[in-house]
Amino acid sequence: MSDHIATDLLPSATPVRYLAEDGTTVDGPAGYTLPSVEELRDAHRRMVVGRRFDAQSTALTKQGRLAVYPSSRGQEACQIAAAMVLREDDWLFPTYRDSMAMVSRGMDPVEVLTLLRGDAHCGYDPNAARVAPQCTPLSTQTLHATGLAYALRRNGTDSAVLALIGDGATSEGDFHEALNFAAVFEAPVVFLVQNNKYAISVPLDKQSAAPSLAYKGVGYGVRSEQVDGNDPVAMLAVLHKAFEHARAGAPFLIEAHTYRIEAHTNADDATRYRDSAEVDRWLDADPLARLEKHLRGIGALTDEDVAEAQAEGERLAADLRSRMNADPHLDPMALFDHVYARPTTQLVEQRDLLATELKAQEG
Amino acid sequence: MAATTMAQALNRALRDAMTADERVLVFGEDVGQLGGVFRITDGLTRDFGEQRCFDTPLAESGIVGFALGMAMGGYKPVVEMQFDAFAYPAFEQITSHVAKMRNRTRGHLSVPMVIRVPYAGGIGGVEHHCDSSEAYYVHTPGLKVVSPATVNDAYTLLREAIDDPDPVIFMEPKKLYWSKEDIELRHVDEPLGHAAIRRHGKDATLIAYGPSVPVALQAAAAAAEEGIELEVIDLRSLVPFDDDTVMRSVRRTGRCVVVQEASGFAGFGAEIVARIQERCFHSLAAPVIRVSGFDIPYPPPMLEHSHLPSVDRVLDAVDRLQFTDEPDHRYLTGAHS
Ligand SMILES: Cc1ncc(C[n+]2csc(CCOP(=O)(O)OP(=O)(O)O)c2C)c(N)n1
Numbered sequence: 001m002s003d004h005i006a007t008d009l010l011p012s013a014t015p016v017r018y019l020a021e022d023g024t025t026v027d028g029p030a031g032y033t034l035p036s037v038e039e040l041r042d043a044h045r046r047m048v049v050g051r052r053f054d055a056q057s058t059a060l061t062k063q064g065r066l067a068v069y070p071s072s073r074g075q076e077a078c079q080i081a082a083a084m085v086l087r088e089d090d091w092l093f094p095t096y097r098d099s100m101a102m103v104s105r106g107m108d109p110v111e112v113l114t115l116l117r118g119d120a121h122c123g124y125d126p127n128a129a130r131v132a133p134q135c136t137p138l139s140t141q142t143l144h145a146t147g148l149a150y151a152l153r154r155n156g157t158d159s160a161v162l163a164l165i166g167d168g169a170t171s172e173g174d175f176h177e178a179l180n181f182a183a184v185f186e187a188p189v190v191f192l193v194q195n196n197k198y199a200i201s202v203p204l205d206k207q208s209a210a211p212s213l214a215y216k217g218v219g220y221g222v223r224s225e226q227v228d229g230n231d232p233v234a235m236l237a238v239l240h241k242a243f244e245h246a247r248a249g250a251p252f253l254i255e256a257h258t259y260r261i262e263a264h265t266n267a268d269d270a271t272r273y274r275d276s277a278e279v280d281r282w283l284d285a286d287p288l289a290r291l292e293k294h295l296r297g298i299g300a301l302t303d304e305d306v307a308e309a310q311a312e313g314e315r316l317a318a319d320l321r322s323r324m325n326a327d328p329h330l331d332p333m334a335l336f337d338h339v340y341a342r343p344t345t346q347l348v349e350q351r352d353l354l355a356t357e358l359k360a361q362e363g
Numbered sequence: 364m365a366a367t368t369m370a371q372a373l374n375r376a377l378r379d380a381m382t383a384d385e386r387v388l389v390f391g392e393d394v395g396q397l398g399g400v401f402r403i404t405d406g407l408t409r410d411f412g413e414q415r416c417f418d419t420p421l422a423e424s425g426i427v428g429f430a431l432g433m434a435m436g437g438y439k440p441v442v443e444m445q446f447d448a449f450a451y452p453a454f455e456q457i458t459s460h461v462a463k464m465r466n467r468t469r470g471h472l473s474v475p476m477v478i479r480v481p482y483a484g485g486i487g488g489v490e491h492h493c494d495s496s497e498a499y500y501v502h503t504p505g506l507k508v509v510s511p512a513t514v515n516d517a518y519t520l521l522r523e524a525i526d527d528p529d530p531v532i533f534m535e536p537k538k539l540y541w542s543k544e545d546i547e548l549r550h551v552d553e554p555l556g557h558a559a560i561r562r563h564g565k566d567a568t569l570i571a572y573g574p575s576v577p578v579a580l581q582a583a584a585a586a587a588e589e590g591i592e593l594e595v596i597d598l599r600s601l602v603p604f605d606d607d608t609v610m611r612s613v614r615r616t617g618r619c620v621v622v623q624e625a626s627g628f629a630g631f632g633a634e635i636v637a638r639i640q641e642r643c644f645h646s647l648a649a650p651v652i653r654v655s656g657f658d659i660p661y662p663p664p665m666l667e668h669s670h671l672p673s674v675d676r677v678l679d680a681v682d683r684l685q686f687t688d689e690p691d692h693r694y695l696t697g698a699h700s
Binding site for chain 2: 120121122125126127128132133137140142143144145146147148149150151152154155173174177178180181184185334337338339340341342344345346
């Protein structure tokens with residue numbers, strides 16, 4: 001019996017894949033519902049726009065408009081599939097690297113980037129967006145996602161939660177506690193590990209000796225799968241199935257094999273720990289090019305379609321540029337807001353002090 | 364009326380809060396069938412069902428992070444950390460997320476929850492079961508920190524903590540769990556942040572909280588026999604801090620001793636002393652003195668009596684207020700020489 005259970009939980013021996021790097025289809029595993037051509041066209045458009053957003057954000061860092069930007073270039077298939085499988089009432093728990101998924105979910109890019117610009121810790125209303133604050137401490141959000149998923153279920157809804165996490169962060173205790181809690185409480189939560197091969201400079205083989213990070217689900221009783229994270233077809237297929245499971249009360253863990261094309265952030269020198277030949281190999285596995293080749297191959301994408309998607313990306317970038325080039329209005333007095341529902345007398349005193357200082361500076 | 368223990372008062376507070384508000388959930392380690400290792404959650408699973416009071420996997424960070432997610436989903440978790448030093452695995456969740464969520468999201472998300480921490484010593488517990496960890500929490504903006512010293516406060520403060528819109532670290536002095544009072548427990552609907560004057564006096568003010576309040580009261584009783592009238596303030600709430608009550612008393616008495624069980628160096632008592640000297644300097648006839656535990660890891664049970672601030676140590680400090688300028692390192696436990 002236990003053999004049977006373990007087999008059910010185990011990921012496939014190789015990552016699920018339906019598209020080869022040249023865009024031709026390959027025989028993937030049975031049991032998955034593949035996305036429709038319409039969905040794939042939508043994914044293509046979103047990936048083009050997402051990549052443009054990412055490039056613009058990187059540029060804004062160079063212009064000093066962002067304090068830092070962790071690029072997700074190369075991870076578009078993961079980011080876009082994450083945004084696409086979510087219903088409006090589902091929740092997303094992103095990390096600092098997942099701005100692209102948030103924008104693709106329909107959030108205002110400027111609101112998404114306030115954390116990285118540095119004017120607020122979270123520039124949007126999480127309840128309205130159904131997106132948690134972007135998490136900087138590693139792995140802590142996986143527990144929040146699990147708790148909220150359990151709450152949603154208890155509230156009688158069939159909403160589900162997607163927690164995004166990096167490969168390095170799977171070494172943190174909270175990730176393991178989250179898997180365990182999710183399984184024990186049958187929380188409708190999907191964990192998507194974007195294995196982009198490095199935690200800053202530390203490669204995966206120094207992070208984990210597991211055959212796949214997806215194996216980490218098995219011990220907790222969490223069904224798991226590994227997938228080619230640069231194959232948008234496979235990403236959508238596996239995520240859709242994962243959400244079906246989650247809505248039925250069985251959490252799901254996915255390891256997506258992908259690659260971080262840029263450095264960890266603009267502050268990082270990636271040449272110190274990886275060589276350009278490796279990056280070149282992964283450029284050949286580019287998820288966007290792969291999908292484009294596929295869609296063109298089956299006659300589902302025209303030059304006009306591509307141009308249209310690019311134009312949409314340009315519009316987003318131009319809008320982002322102009323709005324980010326305006327200095328945000330900052331009110332230092334807001335420092336004292338929302339520390340407590342009601343400020344303590346000590347905070348009121350400190351607020352008065354700052355008000356006096358500010359007045360003196362004006363005068 | 365039958366006497367009520369502090370443990371029973373806490374249990375009653377949980378029951379009454381759960382009855383009053385369906386969103387209140389109790390969970391943690393061994394809180395279900397067993398009723399908690401100190402029996403604070405006794406019978407809650409039986410009476411409210413497993414949906415309302417349940418055991419979790421053994422993982423403190425998990426408990427607190429999970430609770431935060433549930434609070435986002437509209438629930439009011441009251442979680443138990445089994446013992447003070449075993450809450451440390453949850454420290455990151457508490458400081459980085461529970462404390463900051465309201466501020467990070469500019470008021471859009473609040474995570475009202477109560478983290479109950481049985482704390483401090485005097486029960487003969489072995490290593491890691493007797494830490495006074497309050498300073499870690501009070502140093503974190505966004506958290507409220509309270510500690511009851513009386514049976515009635517155990518009830519009242521826990522009800523207030525559960526009603527509070529902010530996360531509250533609820534520090535339960537273990538050695539007072541079995542203290543008893545003949546009292547009818549009543550829900551007074553007032554916000555946290557009020558100290559109580561437990562004994563009036565004009566010669567000096569003793570400031571204490573949690574497990575040190577009975578020590579301060581005993582010291583005051585002993586001093587009274589020698590004709591010294593000590594005022595005893597029970598802070599009840601460490602954050603928010605009741606400057607008003609403290610400063611009014613010290614301005615009146617001009618002398619003050621702060622008693623805490625925790626180690627002295629950079630402890631909460633240091634904050635109290637600093638606040639007093641900033642605000643009452645001209646009213647002071649003597650330096651404010653701290654009486655605290657030593658700056659050592661919590662000692663083995665058979666030695667804890669040497670570490671814990673005793674009535675004698677408090678009385679000696681009161682004597683020192685009379686006051687010479689000679690430095691006396693005996694009571695300046697915070698000073699590393
Ligand atoms: C608890 C914690 N420790 C350390 C850091 C510093 N840090 C930021 S990102 C990072 C690497 C994370 O790698 P991974 O989980 O693989 O995600 P990626 O950045 O590759 O998306 C580290 C160590 C942190 N944010 N949080």
